[in-house]
Amino acid sequence: MKKILAIDMGATSIRGILAYVDNNGLQMQEVMRLSHKMVKVDGCLRWQWSRLITAISDTVIKYASEISAVAVDTWGVDFGLIDTQGKLLADPITYREPKHLKGLEISHRYFTDEELFRLTGNQVSPINTLNQLLALRAEKPQLLKQAAKILLIPDLVQYYLCGAILGEKSIWSTTAMLDARNKNISEYLLDMFGLDRHLIPAFRAAGTVSGSTLNSIIPALRAYDIKVINVLGHDTAGAALVTRAMSESDCMFISCGTWSLVGVSTDKAFVDQAAYRAGLTNELAYQERTLLLQNITGLYVLEQYKQQLENKMARKIAFSEITEHVEKHQGTYLTIDLGNSVFAQADTDFAAAMKESLCHRAVNSGSDDYRQYDDFDYFGVIYQSLAEQYRQTQQQLRQITQNSLSKVHLIGGGAKSTYLCQLIADTLQTPVIAGPYEASALGNILLQLKTLGEIKDIAQGLELSGKICPTVIYQPQMANRTENKKIN
Incomplete structure (x- = not known):
C-alpha cells in the first residue's frame, strides 16, 4: 500500500490530501489547508509565493515517512520566471492584475480577437498568459530578458519539489500560446510577438514521474526520496477526468x-x-x-x-x-x-x-x-x-x-x-x-495512484x-x- 499526497491549489485556498487504497477502497484525509490572497508588491498584484511553497514543503516533510509520491494541480494562466541560475526572478503576478490589459492592447495590433481564437482555440482575455507576457515586457523589459524559462504555477511548484524544469499541456492550454489543432506551442505566434522559443519548457505527459525530492531546490526536502508525479496541472482538466x-x-x-x-x-x-x-x-x-x-x-x-x-x-x-x-x-x-x-x-x-x-x-x-x-x-x-x-x-x-x-x-x-x-x-x-464535490483533488489522486500502479x-x-x-x-x-x- 503506497500513500500519496495531492496538493490541490485554488486561487483563495490550497490544501493537501493524503490518499491510499486499502481493502475498503480509496481512503482520503485532508492534512493541510491554507487560505491565501494576492498582495500588492512593486506596483503589481502578486501571489504570496514564499508562504505557499513553505506550506507545501512543510506538509511534504511532515508526512515524508508515509508517502511515496506528491503532485500538484492549480488554476490556470499564471506563471513564474526563473533565470539561468534557477532562481525565481519575482513572485508570480496574479491574473487579476489590471496591467494585463496592456498586453491585450498590444496583441490587437497584430490580430483581432477572432483571429487569435482561430490560432489558439482560447477565448481571448487579458488574463491569458500571452497577454500577461506582452504586458510584462512592455512594463519591465529587463525582467523578461533575464528569464531562462517560463513555468506555469503547477510546473513551478514541481520545479521547487524536484528540480525538474518541465511543462504539462493541460495547464499550458490555458496560455493562448498553444495551437489548439496540433496541440503544440504555436511557433507562428511566438515569432509574430518576438517571444523566445527557449523560454518554453519541454513538455511531459500527465501520469509520469518528473523526479524525486532528492533533487529539490528546497534543501530540507533533499533528505527524502519521494517521487514527484506530473499530473494534469490544470485543476479543470483534473476535475473533468472524474x-x-x-x-x-x-x-x-x-x-x-x-x-x-x-x-x-x-x-x-x-x-x-x-x-x-x-x-x-x-x-x-x-x-x-x-x-x-x-x-x-x-x-x-x-x-x-x-x-x-x-x-x-x-x-x-x-x-x-x-x-x-x-x-x-x-x-x-x-x-x-x-x-x-x-x-x-x-x-x-x-x-x-x-x-x-x-x-x-x-x-x-x-x-x-x-x-x-x-x-x-x-x-x-x-x-x-x-x-x-x-x-x-x-x-x-x-x-x-x-x-x-x-x-x-x-x-x-x-x-x-x-x-x-x-x-x-x-x-x-x-x-x-x-x-463528487472535490473533483480536481480526486483527479490528482487517481492519476498518482495509477502512475504508481496502485490502480x-x-x-x-x-x-x-x-x-x-x-x-x-x-x-x-x-x-x-x-x-x-x-x-x-
Whole structure:
C-alpha cells in the first residue's frame, strides 16, 4: 500500500490530501489547508509565493515517512520566471492584475480577437498568459530578458519539489500560446510577438514521474526520496477526468464552484466562427483530449449575496434554510443575466443589482412578479439564473458539436445542493449525475495512484472511490426527490 499526497491549489485556498487504497477502497484525509490572497508588491498584484511553497514543503516533510509520491494541480494562466541560475526572478503576478490589459492592447495590433481564437482555440482575455507576457515586457523589459524559462504555477511548484524544469499541456492550454489543432506551442505566434522559443519548457505527459525530492531546490526536502508525479496541472482538466464526459460522448460536464465551467470532451478543437461567437474555449485534458467549454459565473453571486444578507440580518444563514425557502416557491423564479459585469465585482450591492436587473426585465417583458420577492427569494433567482445559463450553453454545445448531450455530470460545490441539482435536471430536461464535490483533488489522486500502479486505470479508481465520493442521479420532472438513486 503506497500513500500519496495531492496538493490541490485554488486561487483563495490550497490544501493537501493524503490518499491510499486499502481493502475498503480509496481512503482520503485532508492534512493541510491554507487560505491565501494576492498582495500588492512593486506596483503589481502578486501571489504570496514564499508562504505557499513553505506550506507545501512543510506538509511534504511532515508526512515524508508515509508517502511515496506528491503532485500538484492549480488554476490556470499564471506563471513564474526563473533565470539561468534557477532562481525565481519575482513572485508570480496574479491574473487579476489590471496591467494585463496592456498586453491585450498590444496583441490587437497584430490580430483581432477572432483571429487569435482561430490560432489558439482560447477565448481571448487579458488574463491569458500571452497577454500577461506582452504586458510584462512592455512594463519591465529587463525582467523578461533575464528569464531562462517560463513555468506555469503547477510546473513551478514541481520545479521547487524536484528540480525538474518541465511543462504539462493541460495547464499550458490555458496560455493562448498553444495551437489548439496540433496541440503544440504555436511557433507562428511566438515569432509574430518576438517571444523566445527557449523560454518554453519541454513538455511531459500527465501520469509520469518528473523526479524525486532528492533533487529539490528546497534543501530540507533533499533528505527524502519521494517521487514527484506530473499530473494534469490544470485543476479543470483534473476535475473533468472524474466525470462521465471523458468516457461518454453524449455527456456534458458542469464544474460548479465560484465559477462554472460547462463543457464536453472531444477528439478535436473547435475554432470556427460559431464557437468563437458562443464564447467557448478549447483546453486540453487527459491524453490530450480537448475540452470545449465555457467559463461562466457560478456560485460567486450566491456567496456574495449570502454574506451581504448575513451582515444585514446580523446572523449566519444556513444553506438548509435557503433550500427550505426556495423549495416552497410555486412555479419558476424570474432570471437575471449573471454574465453582466456588475455581478463579477466584489463591491457590488448584490440585492440592489438583482432588483435593478429584474426591473429592467419587467420593462421589456411586462412581468413585475419580482415586486413580491423577499430577501430569500433572491437565492431562488440566482439558482434559476444559473440553471438557465447552463441550458443556453447546452444548446450552444449541441449545435456546435452535433451531439445530443443527453446527460449532465455535475461536480464541485454546486453538486451538494439537492435543490440546484434537481432544478438543473428540470430546466435542461436532462438527467443530472451529481458528485463528487472535490473533483480536481480526486483527479490528482487517481492519476498518482495509477502512475504508481496502485490502480489499473481511472475507471477502477472511480469505482474504489465510490464510498467516500458518492454520486446521485437526478431525473427531470421527478415529483418525489427522495426517489433519486444513490450510486457508487
